[in-house]
Amino acid sequence: MTNPWPLGVDGIAYGGDYNPEQWPLATRVEDVELMQQAGVTLVSVGIFSWAQLEPRPGEYDFGWLDDILDRLAAAGIKVALATATASPPPWLTRKHPELLPELADGTVLHPGGRQAYRVAAPLWREYAVAMTRRMAERYRAHPALALWHVDNELGCHVPHDFSDDAAAAFRRWLESRYGTVEALNAAWGTAFWSQRYDSFDEVLPPRSAPTYPNPTQQLDFARYSSDELLVHYRALRDVLREVTPHVPTTTNLMLSTGTKWMDYFSWAGDLDLIANDHYTRAHDPLAHVELALSADLTRGVAGGDPWVLMEHSTSAVNWQPRNRTKRPGEMLRHSLAHVAHGADAVMYFQWRQSAAGAEKYHSAMLPHAGTDTDVWRSTVELGAALKAIGEVKGSRVRSDVAIVWDYPSWWGVELDSHPSTDVTYPDRVLAHYRALWERHVSVDVVAPSADLSRYRLVVVPTLYVTSDADAANIAAAAAAGATVLVTYFSGIVDEHDHVRLGGYPGAFRDLLGVRTEEFWALQEGETLTLDDGSVADVWSERIHPADGTEVVRTFVDGDLAGGPAVTRRAVGEGSAWYLATRLDDAALGALTEALLVEAGVEPVLSGVPAGVEVARRQADDGRSWLFVLNHTDAPVDLPPGEVLTGRTSGGQVHAGGYAVLREQV
Known part of the structure; x- marks a missing residue:
């Protein structure tokens, strides 16, 4: 069953955060006119407006918000209305300094930025609930109201309060x-x-201590912190459901390889629909691959349902060390990539670029330089493109490959006092994902407890914290016919961070048919060679394969020369592979190809040049749409299908261009 959707929003929703409180009335009037020109259909309003709505305790000024909501409704633009609780007004923390959060060393985080509140403080909850109720009761019947936006990026700046x-x-x-x-x-x-x-x-809490805090205490505090932020969301959501049960409710998650501390799989059931904020990394020439992984992770949290891209950027952001302007066509490709991977809404931070404040150099749909700009022309082009592919709404992405993603394993694997600080989590998931992306294979990113029965290939990178139930679920996938790859430092501890005794990899020892006697962490810069010439680093193990376990690759140098590096074991109708080292990109690509062949997984489209992204969305009635995103500097041939929108000519997709095609049924 598909989740609820913003009320009255047809086709692919388009828009962004809108902060009218920053601008005079004449500018607001112009904003609505320009939104109509750009094809905007949905905007988020009121996110950081508490200090404007309640300038003094108990004194309210809703006139400006009433006016802009009326104007938006008259223009046919729907609103994701915020609870206005994302940052307390200065008078509140001046009156109650005991609401300010603290770091592990006791440092108080003072007002002057945002999110300066203790999420667990009963008094803070009381104030936030009261403000949420006032918003809900005032705007419950407003014709612009399509969606409730609870708070904003919960845990972004204060994931842990001590x-x-x-x-x-x-x-x-x-x-x-x-x-x-x-x-x-x-x-x-x-x-x-x-x-x-x-x-x-x-x-x-695990406050600053003379030496390493208890690791399970740290792991449980991470779990608690994620849960407490969710408790706060529920408290505000429950008010909204009471007052406006007909309006769906969500908050903007931050699903990416850079957001660590919220277990979003555990949040999913409490959100009426999934919304995500995502920003690419200026220093990364393959940022579009991380974007695709994050979009697939968002779809995984959404249970396969369409989701809302609540924020991304038209060009440079303001908060990275060096904020790169997006290249021509990049904004359009990034936006359509999210749609290709399951988004049914494309929104930005923000509509109009701020003239003051910490985010004034963050790009927007309407930049400082106005409408005679490439950014504005791209804003208008994207609005037209999304309108042209409105029929894609509600369709889904289908994949034969799953990558397992687990937040507790991320938290656990990167705790202190481990065999090697070089054993990390999201970069390894991204490495395996990139190998699949480069081979034009569709991927679902799922929790270890997800239904894995429909996948032909299941990749399990560094699942350090493994429950008995999750281990059994992964083993069942192999027994049912899947090819399963488990990588090093997986299955090592149970959910309490207790080592599973009897030899590593603990929970997966029987499935993989191997027993590791001892870890062999490598020093910085140290590499090993495998018998096929592959190069590896960071990690190796002294492995004893069981009878029936095939040694696929061995180490040829180092202390473990002659020992297994890659193994395979037949399991039921499928197989279980173990990767006991960190391969370089070329070697990981070769291993991925072997796994895909064994699993019988086909690419989304054959014959696609390197650097060109292809993705397919499919409807229940058999219709399908192909997205072609050309991340290269050369044109590429168009595949068969009817072009709905794109930068194309002469049967080709332009260099840096895109195309969305309706495929023949």
Whole structure:
């Protein structure tokens, strides 16, 4: 069943954050006219407006917001209306400085930026709920209202608060999770370093300590922090559902390889629809590959349903060390790539580029230089393109390959006092994803608990924290016929960060048919060679394969020369592969090709040049649409189909161009 969608929004929604409180009335009038020219259909309003709406405690000024919502409604533009709680007004934290969050070392985070609040503080919750109710009751019947936008990027700047309010909430969370302090002691292994607790009242967040804090304490605090942010979302959402049950509710997640501390798979069931903010990295020449991974991860969190791209950028951002302007065509390709991977809405931060404040150099749909600009012309072109492909709305992406993504494993694998600081998480997921992207294969990014039965190939990178249930789920996929690849430092610990004894890789030992006696972490710059000439670094292991386990590749140098580096074991109708080192890109590509051949996975489209992205969306009635995104500097031939929109001519997609085609049924 498809999730709800913003009310009254047809086709692919288009727009962005709109902050009318920054501008005089004449500019607001112009804004609405220009939005109509650009084809804007949905804007987010009121995100950072609390100080304007309630300039003094209990004194409200809604006139300006009433006016702009009326103007937008008259223009046929729908609104994702925010709860206005994303940042408290200065008077609130001046009146209640005890609401300011704290770092692990006790540093207080003062007002002057945004998100300067303790998410677990009961008084903060009281204020935020009251503001949300006031917004809901005032605008419940407004014709512009299409979607509720709860708060904004929850946890973006303060994913962890270490204050006394957080300590009290953490204790409550622990008592709910473990029931007794004895169970807590067992889970945390507190017999080590005399850390035994006699009551929950003795427990603190993992504040700055003389040396490494308890690792399970750190892992549980990460879980608690993600859950507490979700609790805050629920509190505001519940008010909105009470007052406006007909209006869907969401918040903008930050699904990317750079956002670590919220377990969004655990949030998904509480959002009426999934919305995401994504920004590319200026320094990365392959930023479009990370974009595709993040979009597929967003679709995974959405359970395959269409989702909202709530924010991205038309050009440069303001918060990276060196903020690169997007090249010609890049804005359009990036936007359409999100649609190709499942988005049914394309929105930006923001509509009009700010003249003041910390984000004044962040690009917008309408830049400082006005309408005689490439950015504005691209804004208008994209609006027309999205209108032309409106029929794509509601269709889905279908994949034969899954990559497993797990937030607790990310948190756990990057804890301190591990075998190597070079063993990290998102970059390895991205490396495997890139190998598949380069081979034009469609990929779903899913949780380890997801239904894996429909996939031919399942890639499991560095699943460090592995429950019995998740291990069994992955093993069942292999038994049912999938080719499963598990990589090093997977299955090592249970959900309490306790090592699974008897030999690594713990939870996957039987599935893979290997037993690792000892890790062999490599030093910085150290490399190993495999028997096919592949180069590896970071990691190796002393492995003992079981009977029936095939050694596919061995190390030919180093301390483990002659030992297994890659193994394969037949499992039921499928197979389980183990990669016990970090391969370079060429070697990982070769391994990926072998896996795809064994699994019988075909590319989305054959014969596509390197650097050209292709993706397909399909409807239940058999219709399908092909997206061709040319990230190269040379034109490429158009595949068969009816071109709905694109930068094309002479049967080719322009260099740096795009095309969306309706395929023949």
